[in-house]
Amino acid sequence: MESNACAEKDRVVVTVLDPKFKYEIAKEPGGENIKYCFQCGTCTSGCPVAELDSKYNPRRIIRMAILGMRERVLSGDFIWLCSTCYTCYERCPQDVRITEVMNALKNMAVRAGYIHPAFRAQAELIAGHGRLYEVDEFTNEKRAEVGLPALPSSAPEVAEIYGVTGLDSLLSGKGA
Amino acid sequence: MQASCAQPRMGVYVCHCGLNIAGVVDVEAVRDSARALEGVVVARDNKYTCSEVGQKTIADDIRDLGLDRVVIASCSPRLHEKTFRGVLEKCGMNPFLLEMANIREQCSWVHSGDSAAATEKAKALVRSAVARARLLSPLSRSEGRVVPKVMVVGGGVAGISAALYLGNMGIKTYLVEREPSIGGHMAMLDKTFPTLDCSLCILSPKMVEVAENENIQVLSYSEVEKVEGQVGDFRVQVRRRARYVDEAKCVGCGDCAAKCPVRVPDEFNRNMGERKAIYIPFPQAIPPAYAIDAEHCRYLTQGKCRVCEKVCERGAVVFDQTDRVETVEVGAIVVATGFRPYDASKKPQYGYGRYPNVITSLDFERIICADGPTHGKLKRPGDQATPGRIAFIQCVGSRDEHGHDGAGAYCSRVCCMITAKQAFMVKEKHPDSEVYVYYTDMRTAGKGFEEFYQRGRGEGIVFVRGKPGEVREEEGGSLRITSEDADSGCILDLSFDMVVLAVGLTPPEGLVDLAQRLNLSRSADGFLMEGHPKLRPFETSIDGIYLAGCVQFPKDIPDSVAQAGGAAAVAAATCSRQKIEMDPLGPVIDEDLCIGCRLCEMLCPYGAIKVEKTDRGYKARSIEVACKGCGVCGASCSARAITMKHYSNDQIVAQTRALLEVS
Numbered sequence: 001m002e003s004n005a006c007a008e009k010d011r012v013v014v015t016v017l018d019p020k021f022k023y024e025i026a027k028e029p030g031g032e033n034i035k036y037c038f039q040c041g042t043c044t045s046g047c048p049v050a051e052l053d054s055k056y057n058p059r060r061i062i063r064m065a066i067l068g069m070r071e072r073v074l075s076g077d078f079i080w081l082c083s084t085c086y087t088c089y090e091r092c093p094q095d096v097r098i099t100e101v102m103n104a105l106k107n108m109a110v111r112a113g114y115i116h117p118a119f120r121a122q123a124e125l126i127a128g129h130g131r132l133y134e135v136d137e138f139t140n141e142k143r144a145e146v147g148l149p150a151l152p153s154s155a156p157e158v159a160e161i162y163g164v165t166g167l168d169s170l171l172s173g174k175g176a
Numbered sequence: 177m178q179a180s181c182a183q184p185r186m187g188v189y190v191c192h193c194g195l196n197i198a199g200v201v202d203v204e205a206v207r208d209s210a211r212a213l214e215g216v217v218v219a220r221d222n223k224y225t226c227s228e229v230g231q232k233t234i235a236d237d238i239r240d241l242g243l244d245r246v247v248i249a250s251c252s253p254r255l256h257e258k259t260f261r262g263v264l265e266k267c268g269m270n271p272f273l274l275e276m277a278n279i280r281e282q283c284s285w286v287h288s289g290d291s292a293a294a295t296e297k298a299k300a301l302v303r304s305a306v307a308r309a310r311l312l313s314p315l316s317r318s319e320g321r322v323v324p325k326v327m328v329v330g331g332g333v334a335g336i337s338a339a340l341y342l343g344n345m346g347i348k349t350y351l352v353e354r355e356p357s358i359g360g361h362m363a364m365l366d367k368t369f370p371t372l373d374c375s376l377c378i379l380s381p382k383m384v385e386v387a388e389n390e391n392i393q394v395l396s397y398s399e400v401e402k403v404e405g406q407v408g409d410f411r412v413q414v415r416r417r418a419r420y421v422d423e424a425k426c427v428g429c430g431d432c433a434a435k436c437p438v439r440v441p442d443e444f445n446r447n448m449g450e451r452k453a454i455y456i457p458f459p460q461a462i463p464p465a466y467a468i469d470a471e472h473c474r475y476l477t478q479g480k481c482r483v484c485e486k487v488c489e490r491g492a493v494v495f496d497q498t499d500r501v502e503t504v505e506v507g508a509i510v511v512a513t514g515f516r517p518y519d520a521s522k523k524p525q526y527g528y529g530r531y532p533n534v535i536t537s538l539d540f541e542r543i544i545c546a547d548g549p550t551h552g553k554l555k556r557p558g559d560q561a562t563p564g565r566i567a568f569i570q571c572v573g574s575r576d577e578h579g580h581d582g583a584g585a586y587c588s589r590v591c592c593m594i595t596a597k598q599a600f601m602v603k604e605k606h607p608d609s610e611v612y613v614y615y616t617d618m619r620t621a622g623k624g625f626e627e628f629y630q631r632g633r634g635e636g637i638v639f640v641r642g643k644p645g646e647v648r649e650e651e652g653g654s655l656r657i658t659s660e661d662a663d664s665g666c667i668l669d670l671s672f673d674m675v676v677l678a679v680g681l682t683p684p685e686g687l688v689d690l691a692q693r694l695n696l697s698r699s700a701d702g703f704l705m706e707g708h709p710k711l712r713p714f715e716t717s718i719d720g721i722y723l724a725g726c727v728q729f730p731k732d733i734p735d736s737v738a739q740a741g742g743a744a745a746v747a748a749a750t751c752s753r754q755k756i757e758m759d760p761l762g763p764v765i766d767e768d769l770c771i772g773c774r775l776c777e778m779l780c781p782y783g784a785i786k787v788e789k790t791d792r793g794y795k796a797r798s799i800e801v802a803c804k805g806c807g808v809c810g811a812s813c814s815a816r817a818i819t820m821k822h823y824s825n826d827q828i829v830a831q832t833r834a835l836l837e838v839s
Contacts, residue, residue: 012667014666035635038633064666
């Protein structure tokens, strides 16, 4: 079900909500406690990301998830911004385990075909090189100088892992 | 010590009350100004006049300086008049030779912004008190008897509990209930929060206990009409409405109702469903006897039928019964007349009464109850369909300053938990249903309450912080609610199958009258005022009358039962006294001056003055036990024949003159 949200400047009017969304999150590993959130906001108040970007608000993300605003939550950038510092996780009085909830939401977003471009780029780098950066000749020369073995610049095994785990089809947008 | 000497010897004591008074009023200046007044032998200031040290200072002065009047400038006499009268008595003085000036509640607390003016006012109050004290005369208290019986008014869970506590203490107790059965609102509830106990399953054993307790007499279908007397010795007139059924003969078989041809909306089921004109409100009713609703009975309104009388094998139907007024003597009264749910139709924006699928929380209880109109099946009234999407709206008639539509500015305390319970019950019966609760604040203070609220969230009940502006009906009877969700900042515009309004608790029907009959004060919220908001929660401003349950303020079942226990304890304490000393505050009537005009008799709110024929014509006579010393007779007497003891005209005039003097 699509949350039929229409933005009129700052006024967001929601007419359809997906009541199943909260139960789905609660079934996802890490999302079990989301429904207990009572919106105290201690997560947002201590969040280092929120300090840098006030648009990032974990309390509001959880609120929108509980209300059933599936598309807005899964398609947005916000769930990807969590730095997984676990500050909110430690402080949450209802043990909502927000960091884990964010992971659960990321997994659900990926399955729904939403992958943040930064993560897609990372996944592609790893697929191509086996690591987050390309090992070039200069690096291997330097390594040889100090007696270290050369590193491969590509990693075909990773692609195999992507295939086995299904990550390749997720990246190609075919869904899980 | 001679109270009658020409020039009285007065002592004035000005209290600091810590900083309560001294923080605003220049206490030393007040003391010095008192010292200069005629007849004042000694004036002192004390940190706490009510303390042991303060009391001893007064006692020493009475003894050493031969004081015969004592003036204390401190708090309200309601707090310490008794203490200081005790000091005088211990020193062998007549306790009525004490005068108090209230320089705290009526001065320092209300003029905290202006010390200089407050000090001048305190001086004037003291001057005025001294002027009156000069003219005080010694009085003696009279003694009243104590009837060791109690009347409990109201047969809900609070009244039932109070009656049981009293009955089990061995005190004869009358339990007066307006309806044909005791049980009150609790009998109408399906389950109770947070334990989800079946309400009647826990209440009906108590009701049976009431019926079986040999010390308790239930006066059902009855109302308190008039109360006379005072603590220890009340005479209560109870109107016993004609039930047209002999309680002693009726076994509750129901043959009468089965044959009764008249169908009436069933108020116990909130008018959803019907009952007969001869009826029992619910199967567990106590007394377990039918009653005839005279307003609807065909025989009583049209003169023919009497079918019930014919079918009753025990001859329990008695059509020649009439209302009768019984006078019951008791030593104490516990008022437990409960509450009335807010009339949601007064909030037209929510459509109650116009849209069939908008109901109140009490309606919901009947719908979800196995014994209710739908036999416990969750069905909406409009079309008997099972609602899959239900919204609850909180604070309907609570936390609302409108007032003119009967709403209360206060939080009704129980509605959040009632809704949490009801929403939970919906989820329990129909796990796939969608339940939204629109709230202002969720208030779940109580043992096990927060845990229950959390459990509700876990079940997937969506709590939306935001009060809807209105409910609109759509085609097919569904209801649209637009509200802000303060937590996400979004406007939610959603459709529901049924809307439940969590109505607040308001003062019960007829409380204004009852309060007048008992001379009890009500607080700004309309409920009865307790003796002290912290320290006298069971008492009232009238000795011998106590409070239990929602008539004092909205509260849940455990709190009502707890207050009932407290009220029972204080009522029992009153009844255990041998005699009661009464302050001599009534009128003294000079029959030489009385012209028998009857003005005082007409004005007396307590029926404490009767004009009688004597051999010198009609003369007013005071009925001391009924008099509360209000002074209306004294103020109104055109012949100046009435002098109030302790508040004589010359005392009041002197007091007023002194107050108006420019210092």
